[in-house]
Amino acid sequence: MSKTYLYIRRQGSVGCDYTIGCGIDVQRIAANSMEDAMKKIINISDDWKESSNPADWICDSGLVDVQRGEYSQNIVVADLIEISGEVNMIPILKTKLAEIESAQKEIDKKVSEDIEFKKYEELKKKFEKKGK
Numbered sequence: 001m002s003k004t005y006l007y008i009r010r011q012g013s014v015g016c017d018y019t020i021g022c023g024i025d026v027q028r029i030a031a032n033s034m035e036d037a038m039k040k041i042i043n044i045s046d047d048w049k050e051s052s053n054p055a056d057w058i059c060d061s062g063l064v065d066v067q068r069g070e071y072s073q074n075i076v077v078a079d080l081i082e083i084s085g086e087v088n089m090i091p092i093l094k095t096k097l098a099e100i101e102s103a104q105k106e107i108d109k110k111v112s113e114d115i116e117f118k119k120y121e122e123l124k125k126k127f128e129k130k131g132k
Contacts, residue, residue: 003083004029004037011076034082041080 010023031037048054 002031002033002037003086004031004034005081005083006037006041007077007079007081008075009077011074029080034080037080037082041078 006027006029008025008027010025029037029040031040
């Protein structure tokens with residue numbers, strides 16, 4: 001099974017308030033190949049020309065989304081993407097986060113020890129002068 005995705009960006013018009021991601025959609029297409037995915041997206045049978053009204057296929061397929069109309073949010077980008085590999089980044093990100101947090105703790109500990117040692121040195125000088 002191919003890891004195939006359809007990235008769609010619609011023209012911002014009806015119902016889109018222009019927020020980030022408005023009009024953008026990513027759909028996973030279950031297909032064995034890019035050609036199979038394309039057929040599923042177009043979604044018309046091979047005998048569509050034999051229909052008494054071929055225009056009916058437009059409404060029942062993915063073709064309606066590319067029509068231009070006053071009230072339609074037509075698609076301006078439709079990219080079919082096949083993923084050849086993927087990496088789950090969560091474990092990698094968590095490991096790196098743990099490394100950074102550990103390094104920060106070491107730095108904080110060193111700074112705290114330096115402050116304590118400075119106080120110790122000041123107190124030591126103070127009490128040595130008093131002869132205690």
